[in-house]
Amino acid sequence: MDRIPEGRGRGAQKPRETATRIVSAGRDPAAQHGFVNTPIYRGSTVLYPTAQDFLARKARYTYGTKGTPTTESLEIAWSELSGAAGTVLVPSGLAAISLALLACLKSGDHLLVSDSVYRPTRNLCDTMLRRFGVETSYYDPLVGADIAQLFKPNTRAVFTEAPGSLSFEMQDIPAIAAVAHARDAIVLMDNTWATPLFFPPHARGVDIAIEAGTKYLSGHSDLLLGMVSANERCWKDLRATFDATAFCAGPEDVFLGLRGLRTMRVRLMHHQQSALAVAKWLAARPEVARVLHPALESDPGHAIWKRDFAGASGLFSIVLKPMPEAAAHAFVNALTLYGIGASWGGFESLAIPFDCAAFRTATKWNPGGPCVRFHIGLEDVGDLTADLERGFAAMRQAVDAAA
Numbered sequence: 565m566d567r568i569p570e571g572r573g574r575g576a577q578k579p580r581e582t583a584t585r586i587v588s589a590g591r592d593p594a595a596q597h598g599f600v601n602t603p604i605y606r607g608s609t610v611l612y613p614t615a616q617d618f619l620a621r622k623a624r625y626t627y628g629t630k631g632t633p634t635t636e637s638l639e640i641a642w643s644e645l646s647g648a649a650g651t652v653l654v655p656s657g658l659a660a661i662s663l664a665l666l667a668c669l670k671s672g673d674h675l676l677v678s679d680s681v682y683r684p685t686r687n688l689c690d691t692m693l694r695r696f697g698v699e700t701s702y703y704d705p706l707v708g709a710d711i712a713q714l715f716k717p718n719t720r721a722v723f724t725e726a727p728g729s730l731s732f733e734m735q736d737i738p739a740i741a742a743v744a745h746a747r748d749a750i751v752l753m754d755n756t757w758a759t760p761l762f763f764p765p766h767a768r769g770v771d772i773a774i775e776a777g778t779k780y781l782s783g784h785s786d787l788l789l790g791m792v793s794a795n796e797r798c799w800k801d802l803r804a805t806f807d808a809t810a811f812c813a814g815p816e817d818v819f820l821g822l823r824g825l826r827t828m829r830v831r832l833m834h835h836q837q838s839a840l841a842v843a844k845w846l847a848a849r850p851e852v853a854r855v856l857h858p859a860l861e862s863d864p865g866h867a868i869w870k871r872d873f874a875g876a877s878g879l880f881s882i883v884l885k886p887m888p889e890a891a892a893h894a895f896v897n898a899l900t901l902y903g904i905g906a907s908w909g910g911f912e913s914l915a916i917p918f919d920c921a922a923f924r925t926a927t928k929w930n931p932g933g934p935c936v937r938f939h940i941g942l943e944d945v946g947d948l949t950a951d952l953e954r955g956f957a958a959m960r961q962a963v964d965a966a967a
Protein backbone atom coordinates (compact mmCIF):
# COMPACT_ATOMS: atom_id res chain seq x y z
CA MET A 565 0.00 0.00 0.00
CA ASP A 566 2.71 2.51 0.87
CA ARG A 567 3.92 2.46 -2.75
CA ILE A 568 0.67 4.14 -3.72
CA PRO A 569 1.04 7.87 -3.13
CA GLU A 570 -1.57 9.23 -0.72
CA GLY A 571 -4.38 11.28 -2.21
CA ARG A 572 -3.32 11.02 -5.85
CA GLY A 573 -6.08 12.25 -8.12
CA ARG A 574 -8.37 13.71 -5.51
CA GLY A 575 -7.03 16.85 -3.89
CA ALA A 576 -3.60 16.51 -5.48
CA GLN A 577 -2.23 19.36 -7.57
CA LYS A 578 -4.04 19.22 -10.92
CA PRO A 579 -1.96 18.40 -13.99
CA ARG A 580 -2.46 21.01 -16.68
CA GLU A 581 -3.36 19.23 -19.90
CA THR A 582 -6.90 17.93 -20.43
CA ALA A 583 -5.59 14.62 -21.77
CA THR A 584 -3.88 14.09 -18.40
CA ARG A 585 -6.71 15.44 -16.26
CA ILE A 586 -9.34 13.21 -17.85
CA VAL A 587 -7.28 10.17 -16.85
CA SER A 588 -6.72 11.18 -13.22
CA ALA A 589 -9.77 13.30 -12.31
CA GLY A 590 -11.90 11.87 -9.50
CA ARG A 591 -9.70 8.79 -8.96
CA ASP A 592 -8.12 7.95 -5.63
CA PRO A 593 -6.50 4.48 -5.77
CA ALA A 594 -5.24 4.80 -2.19
CA ALA A 595 -8.84 4.97 -1.00
CA GLN A 596 -9.69 1.82 -3.01
CA HIS A 597 -7.00 -0.52 -1.64
CA GLY A 598 -4.76 0.39 -4.56
CA PHE A 599 -7.16 -0.54 -7.33
CA VAL A 600 -7.09 1.88 -10.24
CA ASN A 601 -10.83 2.52 -10.45
CA THR A 602 -13.47 3.35 -7.87
CA PRO A 603 -15.67 0.24 -7.77
CA ILE A 604 -19.45 0.06 -7.78
CA TYR A 605 -20.73 0.85 -4.32
CA ARG A 606 -24.30 -0.41 -4.07
CA GLY A 607 -26.18 0.73 -1.01
CA SER A 608 -29.22 2.34 0.53
CA THR A 609 -28.54 2.44 4.27
CA VAL A 610 -25.36 3.87 5.70
CA LEU A 611 -24.62 2.59 9.22
CA TYR A 612 -23.54 5.08 11.89
CA PRO A 613 -21.36 4.18 14.88
CA THR A 614 -23.68 5.76 17.48
CA ALA A 615 -27.23 7.09 17.93
CA GLN A 616 -25.80 10.57 18.33
CA ASP A 617 -23.91 10.31 15.06
CA PHE A 618 -27.08 9.07 13.35
CA LEU A 619 -29.15 11.99 14.65
CA ALA A 620 -26.46 14.47 13.57
CA ARG A 621 -25.94 12.61 10.24
CA LYS A 622 -22.27 12.65 11.16
CA ALA A 623 -20.69 10.48 8.46
CA ARG A 624 -18.70 10.82 5.24
CA TYR A 625 -21.69 9.39 3.31
CA THR A 626 -25.15 9.69 4.84
CA TYR A 627 -27.61 7.83 2.58
CA GLY A 628 -27.57 5.99 -0.75
CA THR A 629 -29.46 8.66 -2.68
CA LYS A 630 -27.11 11.41 -1.51
CA GLY A 631 -23.91 9.88 -2.84
CA THR A 632 -21.40 7.04 -2.68
CA PRO A 633 -17.69 6.87 -3.46
CA THR A 634 -18.71 5.81 -7.00
CA THR A 635 -20.97 8.78 -7.66
CA GLU A 636 -18.55 11.13 -5.96
CA SER A 637 -15.72 10.02 -8.29
CA LEU A 638 -17.69 11.02 -11.38
CA GLU A 639 -19.05 14.20 -9.78
CA ILE A 640 -15.54 15.35 -8.87
CA ALA A 641 -14.15 14.46 -12.29
CA TRP A 642 -16.99 16.16 -14.15
CA SER A 643 -16.73 19.32 -12.04
CA GLU A 644 -13.01 19.46 -12.68
CA LEU A 645 -13.39 19.06 -16.45
CA SER A 646 -16.32 21.51 -16.59
CA GLY A 647 -14.76 24.16 -14.33
CA ALA A 648 -17.81 23.84 -12.06
CA ALA A 649 -18.38 24.35 -8.35
CA GLY A 650 -20.28 21.04 -8.27
CA THR A 651 -22.04 18.33 -10.28
CA VAL A 652 -24.97 16.01 -9.67
CA LEU A 653 -25.67 12.76 -11.53
CA VAL A 654 -29.19 11.87 -12.66
CA PRO A 655 -30.73 8.94 -14.58
CA SER A 656 -30.79 10.48 -18.10
CA GLY A 657 -30.05 13.58 -20.14
CA LEU A 658 -33.70 14.62 -20.05
CA ALA A 659 -33.70 14.15 -16.27
CA ALA A 660 -30.68 16.51 -16.18
CA ILE A 661 -32.66 19.13 -18.13
CA SER A 662 -35.65 18.69 -15.78
CA LEU A 663 -33.58 18.96 -12.60
CA ALA A 664 -31.69 22.01 -13.87
CA LEU A 665 -34.94 23.84 -14.65
CA LEU A 666 -36.52 22.80 -11.34
CA ALA A 667 -33.46 24.17 -9.54
CA CYS A 668 -33.93 27.70 -10.79
CA LEU A 669 -37.65 28.28 -11.52
CA LYS A 670 -40.76 28.86 -9.44
CA SER A 671 -44.39 29.61 -10.14
CA GLY A 672 -44.82 33.02 -11.77
CA ASP A 673 -41.41 32.98 -13.49
CA HIS A 674 -40.81 33.53 -17.19
CA LEU A 675 -38.33 31.33 -19.08
CA LEU A 676 -36.65 32.01 -22.43
CA VAL A 677 -35.84 28.89 -24.48
CA SER A 678 -34.05 28.62 -27.81
CA ASP A 679 -36.34 27.58 -30.66
CA SER A 680 -33.66 25.06 -31.73
CA VAL A 681 -33.66 23.20 -28.44
CA TYR A 682 -33.84 19.39 -28.06
CA ARG A 683 -37.52 18.70 -28.64
CA PRO A 684 -38.32 16.95 -25.32
CA THR A 685 -37.08 20.13 -23.55
CA ARG A 686 -39.92 21.96 -25.30
CA ASN A 687 -42.36 19.29 -24.18
CA LEU A 688 -41.25 19.71 -20.56
CA CYS A 689 -41.70 23.49 -20.77
CA ASP A 690 -45.04 23.31 -22.58
CA THR A 691 -46.58 20.72 -20.27
CA MET A 692 -45.18 20.31 -16.77
CA LEU A 693 -43.58 23.72 -16.32
CA ARG A 694 -46.71 25.41 -17.67
CA ARG A 695 -48.81 23.40 -15.20
CA PHE A 696 -46.56 24.67 -12.40
CA GLY A 697 -47.09 28.29 -13.45
CA VAL A 698 -43.90 28.90 -15.44
CA GLU A 699 -44.39 30.74 -18.74
CA THR A 700 -42.02 29.85 -21.61
CA SER A 701 -41.21 32.03 -24.63
CA TYR A 702 -39.14 30.62 -27.48
CA TYR A 703 -36.50 32.79 -29.16
CA ASP A 704 -34.52 32.72 -32.39
CA PRO A 705 -31.28 30.85 -31.63
CA LEU A 706 -29.37 33.51 -33.62
CA VAL A 707 -30.70 36.33 -31.43
CA GLY A 708 -27.38 37.07 -29.65
CA ALA A 709 -27.41 40.23 -27.51
CA ASP A 710 -30.83 41.20 -28.94
CA ILE A 711 -32.30 38.73 -26.48
CA ALA A 712 -32.46 41.80 -24.20
CA GLN A 713 -35.67 42.81 -26.03
CA LEU A 714 -37.38 39.57 -24.97
CA PHE A 715 -36.81 39.98 -21.25
CA LYS A 716 -39.80 40.61 -19.00
CA PRO A 717 -39.63 41.80 -15.40
CA ASN A 718 -40.17 38.16 -14.29
CA THR A 719 -37.69 36.49 -16.68
CA ARG A 720 -35.72 34.21 -14.40
CA ALA A 721 -33.73 32.02 -16.78
CA VAL A 722 -32.50 31.60 -20.36
CA PHE A 723 -32.12 28.07 -21.74
CA THR A 724 -29.54 27.65 -24.51
CA GLU A 725 -28.18 24.81 -26.60
CA ALA A 726 -25.29 25.15 -29.05
CA PRO A 727 -25.37 24.05 -31.72
CA GLY A 728 -29.13 23.53 -32.03
CA SER A 729 -30.57 20.02 -31.96
CA LEU A 730 -30.99 18.68 -35.52
CA SER A 731 -30.53 22.13 -37.13
CA PHE A 732 -27.08 23.14 -35.77
CA GLU A 733 -27.53 26.91 -35.38
CA MET A 734 -24.66 28.29 -33.33
CA GLN A 735 -25.66 30.44 -30.36
CA ASP A 736 -23.58 33.34 -29.05
CA ILE A 737 -23.51 32.11 -25.46
CA PRO A 738 -21.22 34.84 -23.98
CA ALA A 739 -23.42 37.60 -25.51
CA ILE A 740 -26.61 35.99 -24.17
CA ALA A 741 -24.99 35.43 -20.76
CA ALA A 742 -23.90 39.08 -20.52
CA VAL A 743 -27.48 40.26 -21.15
CA ALA A 744 -29.00 37.70 -18.77
CA HIS A 745 -26.56 38.40 -15.96
CA ALA A 746 -27.14 42.14 -16.22
CA ARG A 747 -30.78 41.30 -15.40
CA ASP A 748 -29.89 38.78 -12.68
CA ALA A 749 -31.24 35.88 -14.78
CA ILE A 750 -29.72 32.40 -14.83
CA VAL A 751 -28.17 30.93 -18.00
CA LEU A 752 -28.63 27.21 -18.63
CA MET A 753 -27.06 25.30 -21.47
CA ASP A 754 -27.51 21.83 -22.92
CA ASN A 755 -23.82 21.21 -23.72
CA THR A 756 -24.23 17.61 -24.85
CA TRP A 757 -22.88 18.14 -28.38
CA ALA A 758 -19.55 19.71 -27.41
CA THR A 759 -19.03 18.26 -23.89
CA PRO A 760 -16.84 20.37 -21.55
CA LEU A 761 -13.82 19.20 -23.54
CA PHE A 762 -14.86 21.28 -26.54
CA PHE A 763 -16.87 24.00 -24.76
CA PRO A 764 -16.03 24.98 -21.16
CA PRO A 765 -19.54 26.06 -20.20
CA HIS A 766 -18.96 27.96 -16.97
CA ALA A 767 -15.97 29.91 -18.31
CA ARG A 768 -18.24 31.11 -21.15
CA GLY A 769 -20.94 32.44 -18.80
CA VAL A 770 -23.21 29.43 -18.30
CA ASP A 771 -24.50 29.09 -14.73
CA ILE A 772 -26.00 25.58 -15.03
CA ALA A 773 -24.70 23.16 -17.69
CA ILE A 774 -26.44 19.97 -18.76
CA GLU A 775 -24.87 16.95 -20.36
CA ALA A 776 -26.59 13.80 -21.55
CA GLY A 777 -23.93 11.33 -20.38
CA THR A 778 -25.92 8.85 -22.45
CA LYS A 779 -24.02 10.19 -25.49
CA TYR A 780 -20.25 10.75 -25.43
CA LEU A 781 -19.54 9.91 -21.79
CA SER A 782 -21.01 6.48 -22.37
CA GLY A 783 -19.69 6.23 -25.92
CA HIS A 784 -21.15 2.74 -26.31
CA SER A 785 -24.95 3.22 -26.57
CA ASP A 786 -25.41 1.03 -23.52
CA LEU A 787 -26.45 3.36 -20.71
CA LEU A 788 -28.60 6.34 -19.79
CA LEU A 789 -27.10 9.05 -17.57
CA GLY A 790 -27.20 12.80 -17.06
CA MET A 791 -24.87 15.31 -15.45
CA VAL A 792 -25.79 18.79 -14.22
CA SER A 793 -22.95 21.09 -13.21
CA ALA A 794 -23.21 24.56 -11.72
CA ASN A 795 -20.99 27.51 -10.92
CA GLU A 796 -20.72 28.99 -7.40
CA ARG A 797 -23.80 31.14 -7.99
CA CYS A 798 -26.15 28.21 -8.63
CA TRP A 799 -24.49 25.22 -6.98
CA LYS A 800 -26.27 25.49 -3.62
CA ASP A 801 -29.73 25.59 -5.23
CA LEU A 802 -28.87 22.77 -7.66
CA ARG A 803 -27.62 20.52 -4.87
CA ALA A 804 -30.64 21.37 -2.69
CA THR A 805 -32.99 20.45 -5.57
CA PHE A 806 -31.12 17.20 -6.11
CA ASP A 807 -31.40 16.35 -2.40
CA ALA A 808 -35.09 17.32 -2.34
CA THR A 809 -35.96 15.09 -5.31
CA ALA A 810 -33.45 12.22 -4.85
CA PHE A 811 -33.33 12.08 -8.63
CA CYS A 812 -30.20 9.91 -8.40
CA ALA A 813 -28.48 7.77 -11.05
CA GLY A 814 -27.94 4.02 -10.57
CA PRO A 815 -24.50 2.79 -9.44
CA GLU A 816 -23.79 0.57 -12.47
CA ASP A 817 -24.56 3.40 -14.87
CA VAL A 818 -22.32 5.78 -12.94
CA PHE A 819 -19.53 3.21 -13.02
CA LEU A 820 -19.93 2.82 -16.79
CA GLY A 821 -19.88 6.62 -17.03
CA LEU A 822 -16.56 6.71 -15.16
CA ARG A 823 -15.22 3.99 -17.44
CA GLY A 824 -16.30 5.95 -20.52
CA LEU A 825 -14.80 9.16 -19.17
CA ARG A 826 -11.21 7.92 -19.40
CA THR A 827 -11.44 7.41 -23.19
CA MET A 828 -13.93 10.18 -23.96
CA ARG A 829 -11.31 12.63 -25.22
CA VAL A 830 -9.66 10.09 -27.52
CA ARG A 831 -13.02 9.03 -28.92
CA LEU A 832 -14.18 12.61 -29.39
CA MET A 833 -11.03 13.52 -31.32
CA HIS A 834 -11.69 10.56 -33.63
CA HIS A 835 -15.41 11.39 -34.01
CA GLN A 836 -14.43 14.99 -34.82
CA GLN A 837 -11.90 14.04 -37.49
CA SER A 838 -14.11 11.44 -39.19
CA ALA A 839 -17.24 13.62 -39.05
CA LEU A 840 -15.37 16.53 -40.65
CA ALA A 841 -14.08 14.23 -43.41
CA VAL A 842 -17.57 12.85 -44.11
CA ALA A 843 -19.13 16.34 -43.90
CA LYS A 844 -16.65 17.69 -46.47
CA TRP A 845 -17.30 14.69 -48.71
CA LEU A 846 -21.05 15.31 -48.47
CA ALA A 847 -20.63 19.05 -49.16
CA ALA A 848 -19.13 18.16 -52.56
CA ARG A 849 -22.04 15.91 -53.56
CA PRO A 850 -24.48 17.19 -56.21
CA GLU A 851 -27.47 15.82 -54.21
CA VAL A 852 -26.60 17.95 -51.14
CA ALA A 853 -27.70 21.58 -50.90
CA ARG A 854 -26.05 22.41 -47.54
CA VAL A 855 -24.13 20.76 -44.73
CA LEU A 856 -25.09 22.02 -41.26
CA HIS A 857 -21.82 21.66 -39.36
CA PRO A 858 -20.38 24.67 -37.47
CA ALA A 859 -16.76 23.57 -37.94
CA LEU A 860 -17.09 23.97 -41.73
CA GLU A 861 -15.99 27.42 -42.93
CA SER A 862 -19.12 27.64 -45.08
CA ASP A 863 -21.39 27.36 -42.00
CA PRO A 864 -23.04 30.61 -40.84
CA GLY A 865 -22.10 29.75 -37.23
CA HIS A 866 -18.44 29.09 -38.01
CA ALA A 867 -17.03 32.36 -36.60
CA ILE A 868 -18.74 31.87 -33.23
CA TRP A 869 -17.73 28.21 -33.16
CA LYS A 870 -14.12 29.15 -33.88
CA ARG A 871 -14.13 31.83 -31.19
CA ASP A 872 -15.77 29.82 -28.39
CA PHE A 873 -15.30 26.10 -29.06
CA ALA A 874 -12.17 23.92 -28.94
CA GLY A 875 -13.58 21.23 -31.23
CA ALA A 876 -16.59 19.64 -32.88
CA SER A 877 -18.12 16.27 -32.18
CA GLY A 878 -19.51 13.67 -34.56
CA LEU A 879 -23.07 14.95 -35.07
CA PHE A 880 -24.19 17.13 -38.00
CA SER A 881 -26.97 17.37 -40.58
CA ILE A 882 -27.43 17.88 -44.31
CA VAL A 883 -30.12 19.55 -46.38
CA LEU A 884 -30.76 17.65 -49.61
CA LYS A 885 -31.66 19.38 -52.86
CA PRO A 886 -35.43 19.53 -53.41
CA MET A 887 -36.70 15.98 -53.98
CA PRO A 888 -39.59 13.82 -52.83
CA GLU A 889 -39.35 12.83 -49.18
CA ALA A 890 -39.56 9.21 -50.29
CA ALA A 891 -36.19 9.64 -52.04
CA ALA A 892 -34.56 10.85 -48.81
CA HIS A 893 -36.07 7.88 -47.01
CA ALA A 894 -34.74 5.53 -49.72
CA PHE A 895 -31.28 7.06 -49.12
CA VAL A 896 -31.40 6.36 -45.38
CA ASN A 897 -32.92 2.91 -45.82
CA ALA A 898 -30.17 1.84 -48.25
CA LEU A 899 -27.35 2.60 -45.79
CA THR A 900 -25.85 -0.48 -44.18
CA LEU A 901 -23.32 1.09 -41.79
CA TYR A 902 -25.61 3.77 -40.36
CA GLY A 903 -28.24 2.69 -37.85
CA ILE A 904 -31.60 4.47 -37.95
CA GLY A 905 -31.95 5.62 -34.37
CA ALA A 906 -32.12 8.68 -32.14
CA SER A 907 -29.52 8.44 -29.37
CA TRP A 908 -26.06 9.33 -30.63
CA GLY A 909 -22.54 9.50 -29.18
CA GLY A 910 -21.84 5.77 -29.39
CA PHE A 911 -19.11 4.09 -31.41
CA GLU A 912 -21.53 3.47 -34.27
CA SER A 913 -22.75 5.69 -37.09
CA LEU A 914 -26.39 6.75 -37.39
CA ALA A 915 -28.61 8.50 -39.93
CA ILE A 916 -32.17 9.79 -39.42
CA PRO A 917 -34.47 11.91 -41.56
CA PHE A 918 -35.98 14.93 -39.77
CA ASP A 919 -38.17 18.00 -40.24
CA CYS A 920 -38.32 20.76 -37.59
CA ALA A 921 -41.22 22.62 -39.26
CA ALA A 922 -43.93 21.08 -37.09
CA PHE A 923 -42.57 22.26 -33.75
CA ARG A 924 -40.76 25.57 -34.38
CA THR A 925 -42.66 28.55 -32.98
CA ALA A 926 -40.26 31.54 -32.94
CA THR A 927 -38.63 30.84 -36.30
CA LYS A 928 -39.64 29.20 -39.57
CA TRP A 929 -37.92 25.97 -40.58
CA ASN A 930 -37.89 25.95 -44.34
CA PRO A 931 -34.53 24.61 -45.53
CA GLY A 932 -35.69 23.92 -49.09
CA GLY A 933 -35.25 20.14 -49.13
CA PRO A 934 -35.45 17.02 -46.99
CA CYS A 935 -32.96 16.81 -44.12
CA VAL A 936 -30.88 14.00 -42.66
CA ARG A 937 -28.92 14.02 -39.38
CA PHE A 938 -25.76 11.91 -39.14
CA HIS A 939 -23.75 10.68 -36.24
CA ILE A 940 -20.32 9.62 -37.45
CA GLY A 941 -18.97 6.73 -35.42
CA LEU A 942 -15.56 5.09 -35.22
CA GLU A 943 -15.79 3.10 -38.46
CA ASP A 944 -13.38 3.62 -41.38
CA VAL A 945 -14.18 6.86 -43.23
CA GLY A 946 -13.72 5.22 -46.66
CA ASP A 947 -16.25 2.54 -45.73
CA LEU A 948 -18.65 5.21 -44.46
CA THR A 949 -18.49 7.27 -47.68
CA ALA A 950 -18.77 4.12 -49.82
CA ASP A 951 -21.97 3.32 -47.92
CA LEU A 952 -23.26 6.85 -48.58
CA GLU A 953 -22.58 6.27 -52.31
CA ARG A 954 -24.89 3.27 -52.05
CA GLY A 955 -27.51 5.49 -50.39
CA PHE A 956 -27.25 8.11 -53.15
CA ALA A 957 -27.73 5.40 -55.81
CA ALA A 958 -30.94 4.29 -54.07
CA MET A 959 -31.99 7.94 -53.84
CA ARG A 960 -31.53 8.44 -57.60
CA GLN A 961 -33.61 5.34 -58.29
CA ALA A 962 -36.39 6.66 -56.04
CA VAL A 963 -36.26 10.09 -57.73
CA ASP A 964 -36.47 8.44 -61.18
CA ALA A 965 -39.34 6.20 -60.04
CA ALA A 966 -41.27 9.26 -58.82
CA ALA A 967 -40.70 11.22 -62.08
Ligand SMILES: Cc1ncc(COP(=O)(O)O)c(C=O)c1O
Binds near residue numbers: 776
Ligand atom coordinates in the same frame (compact mmCIF):
# COMPACT_ATOMS: atom_id res chain seq x y z
C1 LIG B 1 -28.97 17.50 -27.11
C2 LIG B 1 -29.58 16.45 -26.26
N1 LIG B 1 -29.81 16.71 -24.97
C3 LIG B 1 -30.38 15.81 -24.15
C4 LIG B 1 -30.74 14.57 -24.61
C5 LIG B 1 -31.42 13.60 -23.68
O1 LIG B 1 -30.60 12.56 -23.29
P1 LIG B 1 -31.25 11.20 -22.76
O2 LIG B 1 -31.53 10.38 -23.97
O3 LIG B 1 -30.19 10.62 -21.88
O4 LIG B 1 -32.47 11.56 -21.99
C6 LIG B 1 -30.51 14.23 -25.94
C7 LIG B 1 -30.89 12.90 -26.46
O5 LIG B 1 -30.95 12.65 -27.62
C8 LIG B 1 -29.93 15.21 -26.79
O6 LIG B 1 -29.73 14.95 -28.09
